[in-house]
Amino acid sequence: MARPKVLVLLEGVVAVGLGLCAVATLAFGAAPRPNIVWLTTEDNAACWYRLYDPAGAPMPNVERLAKEGIVFNNVYSCSPVCSPARSTLISGCYAPRLGAQWHRKILPVKLPPGLHMFPWYLRQAGYYTTNNSKEDYNFAPSEKADVWDESSPRASYRNRRPGQPFFHVQNFGRTHESQLFPNKDNSELETDPNSVDLFPYHPDTPLFRNKYAHYLDLQREVDWQIGDFIRQLEKDGLLDDTFIFQFGDNGGVLPGSKGYAREDGLHVALIVYVPKNWQHLVPAPRGSQVDGVVQFVDLGPTVLNLAGVPIPEGMDGKPFLGPGVTLEELNQRNQAFGYADRFDEKYDLVRFLRKGKYTYWRNYQPFNFDGLYNEYRNKQAAYREWWDLYQKGQLNPVQRAFFEPKPPECLFDIEKNPHETVNLANDSHYAEVLADIRTTMHDWVTGLxxxxxxxxxxxxxxxxxxxxxxxxxxxxxxxxxxxxxxxxxxxxxxxxxxxxxxxxxxxxxxxxxxxxxxxxxxxxxxxxxxxxxxxxxxxxxxxxxxxxxxxxxxxxxxxxxxxxxxxxxxxxxxxxxxxxxxxxxxxxxxxxxxxxxxxxxxxxxxxxxxxxxxxxxxxxxxxxxxxx
The missing domain is CATH 1.25.40 (Serine Threonine Protein Phosphatase 5, Tetratricopeptide repeat)
Incomplete structure (x- = not known):
């Protein structure tokens, strides 16, 4: 069967993009192209990994990826909840300029004219694309046409044609917030609740300590699952030709993180395993850490760039790996934009900006306090206890803030205050910083x-x-x-x-x-x-x-x-x-x-x-x- 003309053309572009200038068009297996895998864990902020925080969980399989890859220290999911974050990932576009920022969609929306979800471009270039299996996009069903060769609990890269390069997404739900709805006795936990470090805005109670320990245990469990998948790739002889991205789909998942446009809800881990045969496509040696800021809008363009596929003009993101990316330029990136709107039945309108070492919250409806009731969140017992302690007057000012009106704007130095509890917006020493970041925020929301x-x-x-x-x-x-x-x-x-x-x-x-x-x-x-x-x-x-x-x-x-x-x-x-x-x-x-x-x-x-x-x-x- 003759290959489609568009495929022949794009394969020629791939060849040029990878420096294989002697090849005009590529048949499957005629010239190498890297495979790319995403291992996505749910509701998983960076602070839960020992790689990022000494109080985080030991995750030996993820840490193995880090030793043979790159750890990105400042990665932001743009949205602190699944569907807007995943809509951002799959489109390469900021959700609020498409109407995809509400969780979950009431009205499925279209992509901009002529733009496709990024795996579509990989398919046109000859890649086998599979997703196993969560999607949760806020886009109309028609937008998914021809994006995946298969998207289901059975989807596997193993079903591709011999020699065909692949892009595969494997989702892991073990760390999802719903896993904390059942309560466990301390005797059932591997992590000692007395050993955990609590966030400053949480009350120090046996229940909160139990939930911390429970979640750290879940991190260990998902690491085992990730290890099984890595060993499968290794058994198939694919590690030397496969980039592996491991990241959380948004922050979380203890109360006050997932669903809130703040550091604990947006800052996620990203570890990229670099295959031996493709080290020339990355700007830093294996085992490196990169401080440049990366956003979810950047991940799709990065995959396309690694595959040698042209990045559509309609995408907002820019690649952080692949041809044309330098370490110097990457480390100069210092901004991330985030958004929180409706989460299920609960409304708010918060915009987040990371700029340098500062984060900024713009609370456009500051009377909508963070702890406003949400049925799904309240299935976690720690949420209910937190609210009960507030009503009884048993919280300190930092812990109470979750249930009280917010200032219209907040400014934090996250190097000194990583959990954003000391608002510098009214401190005259930071007036210039505040004015600058306020202007940047205004330009973001009006520019979209x-x-x-x-x-x-x-x-x-x-x-x-x-x-x-x-x-x-x-x-x-x-x-x-x-x-x-x-x-x-x-x-x-x-x-x-x-x-x-x-x-x-x-x-x-x-x-x-x-x-x-x-x-x-x-x-x-x-x-x-x-x-x-x-x-x-x-x-x-x-x-x-x-x-x-x-x-x-x-x-x-x-x-x-x-x-x-x-x-x-x-x-x-x-x-x-x-x-x-x-x-x-x-x-x-x-x-x-x-x-x-x-x-x-x-x-x-x-x-x-x-x-x-x-x-x-x-x-x-x-x-x-x-x-x-």
Whole structure:
């Protein structure tokens, strides 16, 4: 059978990319190309590896890869939860410019025109591509066409044609957060709970120590599984021609890490085994460590570069291995961008920036405290204990912060403070650093532009799943919304005239963000309460009414419940209802401590919707507690 013309062309490009200039086109096996394997563990931050932290788990099989490869010390998953992180990996694009940043997708989105998931390009170049087996992409099913030769629990590189190069992904779920839902007695653990080092924001209790020890044991178990796979490659005689990437799909998994755009939720391990026959494709010798910052958007382009396949212009990432990459340039990379939006039913909007030795959190809705109830997370007993201790007043200020409103921005020196507990944003000694990183963040979110500033119900209604086109069409609008949000960072008297005008804007999203900014100022914004009270009662947009009612509840300037119940009664959109219910939970569990009775809403169109709405309803009706 004749090979497709596109394959012949790309094989010629591969040959040139690998320096095999005498070869015009390649038949399988006629000229070598490296194999590439990803060994991906779930919910696995770098700090859990002894390679990165003395308190981490010994992982001899991963450490073997490190001795014969490269350890990347500063790697960021972009998102702290599976589906946006994996969507970033497979596309090479930042999720918020595509509408792929919410976990999990309510509306599957398209890739930019002409762009494919990166394994598609490998297939066109003759690679056998397999995934075993988790995908969890936020893209439309049609985007997966022709990406994998096989994606299933049976997928294996062994099914390729003789001599055919391969790209294989092997996923390991042993470290997933769900593995900590069952409780184990200390006698069942290999790691001594008394030996663990607790993060400073966690309470020192027997339960937390038990969960730390349990998770360290899981690291040992997944290392054994990784070792079995490496031995399989070795038995097949493939190690000398196969790059092996070992990394976590996001950070985690003790409370306060997975799901949160911060160092413990985003900083993952990455160890790349370098095969003997392909050492010329890497910029550092085997056994090296690299300090340059790498992001998940970079991994797909790196695989393409190692394979000699041209990197599509539509990808955001750039390769860190392969032709054209120098160690000097790689170590100059010092920035990483991260994002946290909706996690299941819980909403937030946080953007993270690593720049040099500093990390920066931009909390665009700072009243949405981190510990806001999430049903899935609360299946882990340590989460429940943490909340119980907070309610009893038994936590210190660092431990309490998880359940209290956040500052609009935070700045940390992670060399001195790796778990980000000492906020330097108000320290005058860091004013220049803060100004610089704040500007960089503004440029990131406006430059994408960032679809997180469009409420998810609006995006679902208006985008038709074409997030990229919708994003470009709304670029100026998003820039305006970012401007209104950034008024949170200025003195309130300075922005009052601008807020008064924005509260009357024609665009409902300008009014929406103006009210959010007022809520960020809290009681300081009481001077605008009369206008906002009228908006809660009669604004033509339900989401603006919701944010206005939220302001009243947060500041004590009025009872938000009649307005919220009326809005919930009138909406027939489950996505909109879930966003409104987020405010209900915030006002129930936050400082306002308001009681809500959802019984009158049983006849509402959204009330019996599955998924996110069902989780919120169970919690607010008290059914989740009864079932624990």
């Amino acid at each position: 532009p960032d679809l997180g500033f469009i409420p998810e119900p609006v995006f679902v209604r208006e985008s038709q799943g074409d997030g990229y086109s919708y994003c470009q069409h709304n670029k100026q609008r998003i820039a305006r919304l970012v401007e209104i949000a950034d008024w949170q960072l200025r003195p309130f008297p300075e922005v009052v005239p601008m807020l008064e005008k924005a509260l009357q804007a024609d665009d409902p999203l300008e009014r929406y963000w103006a009210v959010i900014t007022c809520s960020a100022f809290g009681k300081e914004a009481r001077a605008l309460a009369d206008s906002i009270r009228k908006m809660a009662a009669s604004d033509p947009d339900r989401l603006v009414r919701m944010r206005a009612a939220e302001f009243l509840g947060l500041t004590g300037e009025g009872d938000p419940r009649p307005f919220l119940m009326d809005i919930l009664q009138k909406t027939d959109d489950p996505v909109e209802a879930n966003l409104i219910l987020n405010t209900v939970v915030l006002l129930k569990d936050g400082p306002s401590r308001l009681k809500f009775d959802l019984t009158p809403l049983r006849s509402a169109a959204w009330f019996n919707a599955p998924g996110e709405v069902a989780r919120r309803v169970r919690y607010l009706m008290g059914e989740d507690e009864a079932n624990k």
